[in-house]
Amino acid sequence: MANDQPITLSSWPRAILHVDVDAFFTSCEQAIHPELKGKPLITGKERGIVAAMSYEAKAKGVVRGMRIFEAKKACPRLIALPSDYETYSLFSVRMFDILRRFSPDVEEYSIDEAFVDLTGLRRIHHTGYPEISGQIQEAVQKELDLSVSCGVSLSKVLAKIGSKLNKPHGLVAIPGDRIHVVIAQVPVEKVWGIGPNTSALLRKFGVTTALDFARKNEAFVQKHLSKPYQIIWNELNGRAVLRVETEAKTEYQSISKTRTFTPPSGDKEFVFGQVSKNLENACIKARRYKLAARRLLIFLRRQDFKESGAEVKLDRPSAYPSELMGPARIGFESIYRPEALYRLTGIVLAGLVRRDEIQHTLFDEPAQIERMQRIYECIDNLSDRFGKHVVLHGSSLPANQQAQHEGDRGDVPQRKTELFKGETERQRLGMPVLKIKV
Amino acid sequence: MSNPLPAETWKERIEDISDFYCRNGRMPSYSEIGVLLGIKSKNAVSKVVDRLQKLGAVARDRRGRILPRSIARPLRVLGTVEAGFPSPAEEELVDTLSLDDFLVKNRQASFLLKVSGDSMSGAGIIAGDLVIVDRSRTPKNGDIVIAEVDGEWTMKYLKKTAAGVVLVPANPNYKPIKPKTELKVAGVVTAVVRKYG
Numbered sequence: 001m002a003n004d005q006p007i008t009l010s011s012w013p014r015a016i017l018h019v020d021v022d023a024f025f026t027s028c029e030q031a032i033h034p035e036l037k038g039k040p041l042i043t044g045k046e047r048g049i050v051a052a053m054s055y056e057a058k059a060k061g062v063v064r065g066m067r068i069f070e071a072k073k074a075c076p077r078l079i080a081l082p083s084d085y086e087t088y089s090l091f092s093v094r095m096f097d098i099l100r101r102f103s104p105d106v107e108e109y110s111i112d113e114a115f116v117d118l119t120g121l122r123r124i125h126h127t128g129y130p131e132i133s134g135q136i137q138e139a140v141q142k143e144l145d146l147s148v149s150c151g152v153s154l155s156k157v158l159a160k161i162g163s164k165l166n167k168p169h170g171l172v173a174i175p176g177d178r179i180h181v182v183i184a185q186v187p188v189e190k191v192w193g194i195g196p197n198t199s200a201l202l203r204k205f206g207v208t209t210a211l212d213f214a215r216k217n218e219a220f221v222q223k224h225l226s227k228p229y230q231i232i233w234n235e236l237n238g239r240a241v242l243r244v245e246t247e248a249k250t251e252y253q254s255i256s257k258t259r260t261f262t263p264p265s266g267d268k269e270f271v272f273g274q275v276s277k278n279l280e281n282a283c284i285k286a287r288r289y290k291l292a293a294r295r296l297l298i299f300l301r302r303q304d305f306k307e308s309g310a311e312v313k314l315d316r317p318s319a320y321p322s323e324l325m326g327p328a329r330i331g332f333e334s335i336y337r338p339e340a341l342y343r344l345t346g347i348v349l350a351g352l353v354r355r356d357e358i359q360h361t362l363f364d365e366p367a368q369i370e371r372m373q374r375i376y377e378c379i380d381n382l383s384d385r386f387g388k389h390v391v392l393h394g395s396s397l398p399a400n401q402q403a404q405h406e407g408d409r410g411d412v413p414q415r416k417t418e419l420f421k422g423e424t425e426r427q428r429l430g431m432p433v434l435k436i437k438v
Numbered sequence: 439m440s441n442p443l444p445a446e447t448w449k450e451r452i453e454d455i456s457d458f459y460c461r462n463g464r465m466p467s468y469s470e471i472g473v474l475l476g477i478k479s480k481n482a483v484s485k486v487v488d489r490l491q492k493l494g495a496v497a498r499d500r501r502g503r504i505l506p507r508s509i510a511r512p513l514r515v516l517g518t519v520e521a522g523f524p525s526p527a528e529e530e531l532v533d534t535l536s537l538d539d540f541l542v543k544n545r546q547a548s549f550l551l552k553v554s555g556d557s558m559s560g561a562g563i564i565a566g567d568l569v570i571v572d573r574s575r576t577p578k579n580g581d582i583v584i585a586e587v588d589g590e591w592t593m594k595y596l597k598k599t600a601a602g603v604v605l606v607p608a609n610p611n612y613k614p615i616k617p618k619t620e621l622k623v624a625g626v627v628t629a630v631v632r633k634y635g
């Protein structure tokens with residue numbers, strides 16, 4: 001087939017928009033600290049590792065995961081801020097709310113990415129899909145002071161290609177009759193969902209661009225590739241297979257919680273206190289989604305970044321720290337080395353099942369289970385009212401009494417130190433705070 | 439498909455499922471609906487759920503599980519129709535605003551800001567006050583705005599005059615500012631909050 005032949009002639013059988021915030025964490029910081037605009041900036045100071053960087057820092061060679069002292073060598077004027085996830089989450093929720101003003105079908109794909117199904121909305125907004133996308137981009141810019149990149153096309157895969165093409169603040173519309181032009185410039189490994197192995201395989205068949213892949217016939221795709229890649233192939237050809245999933249995420253395969261602390265510690269009870277607090281946090285989340293875990297994973301990371309882990313199977317699915325603390329201790333004892341210094345602990349609740357589907361065994365004591373359930377209902381109610389961790393396990397105390405990070409790294413976001421009258425360390429007003437001195 | 443069952447039966451069914459939802463805090467499964475309504479066949483239950491879905495009483499998630507819709511709020515949807523008179527208190531409270539909605543108009547575009555200076559003391563805004571700033575509003579003459587003037591941030595009245603825009607303080611110790619090069623309005627102050635005690 002000639003390469004200048006359009007893939008499809010119908011321009012908008014569907015219109016899916018992908019919205020991606022440019023450098024999300026640092027952009028939130030720049031929105032509330034306008035004096036930081038245009039400056040090289042990173043977040044993650046509390047962990048000593050670059051969690052996110054502004055475009056200005058990226059330009060100087062700072063990358064994600066770099067240690068901060070290395071990043072400062074690459075960019076001496078670098079400003080490092082502690083992560084303020086509360087503020088980032090507030091911005092995230094607001095962005096999704098703004099998107100929902102334009103279309104009810106919004107998929108919250110990640111904290112800073114969304115898919116929006118715009119199909120059929122031209123009549124309401126009295127303009128075309130690229131223009132609606134532009135209005136969305138403008139609204140987020142004006143109201144949140146966040147720059148977003150947009151891609152709008154016939155499928156999620158194509159929309160995602162569009163949003164990546166012209167970052168930052170790009171707006172790329174790919175109607176059906178333009179697909180072949182746009183995806184001819186996109187290397188096949190840059191397509192959402194295609195990893196290094198698949199792209200290597202495709203290269204063996206002379207496929208180097210997304211267009212090459214789209215042009216392959218169905219027989220080829222069915223013979224050589226599995227279902228997920230067949231879907232991508234369809235999506236590249238402008239046939240939307242993947243739906244915009246508008247339901248809030250209520251299902252998790254696993255829940256993990258990790259915490260870093262500085263300085264690294266060799267105090268066994270302090271390190272276990274960190275494990276214990278992770279466990280409590282993970283359980284809070286599991287209970288919120290009415291889930292219970294069948295397996296528990298514990299891992300520790302040493303100062304030299306070596307990791308060790310253990311898995312414990314549970315007799316009965318649970319999301320109650322009182323029941324899980326024993327197994328957690330067993331797992332911890334099996335990997336803890338007294339001579340080592342640790343800097344991070346983590347917990348994973350795995351094999352999650354819905355709480356109301358738990359099968360009790362013959363040997364379970366219903367009265368005991370019932371009691372546990374009532375205790376944690378109480379604790380969750382107290383937490384709702386007075387803030388998280390108002391009641392906590394004794395073993396978490398060592399982690400609670402000591403600052404998570406001491407010394408230079410120990411700064412916590414301003415949001416948590418500069419409180420308004422009536423706010424507490426645990427609960428603050430649910431609005432982002434502009435850090436402007438007036 | 440015709441629906442041979444009288445409306446009364448559907449009302450009872452909805453009430454039964456609604457009772458289950460209120461008691462257990464979750465929707466019944468298909469088999470539990472079978473038990474509730476005395477239907478043996480799962481297929482028949484599925485048809486019942488189809489019908490309830492059409493009525494807007496329930497919905498299904500993508501795995502086919504049943505989600506509550508109007509069934510979760512039996513008082514609003516059924517109560518007012520079925521029971522005749524709604525409780526007078528509830529009726530009277532429909533038109534009240536929460537303090538949140540009173541203070542914040544566009545929730546997505548509103549930010550908090552803690553005031554540190556006293557240049558707006560004449561307008562009743564003093565150091566330590568919390569102001570709510572709306573970024574989505576177009577500033578009008580006389581609005582209090584948060585603005586960047588020639589590289590400096592300030593909170594002032596915005597006055598549009600024949601000679602251009604002037605930022606006017608509400609304190610005689612300060613002078614009005616006339617932007618020399620640039621004026622950027624970050625938002626309009628829509629409320630001030632001060633908490634005592």
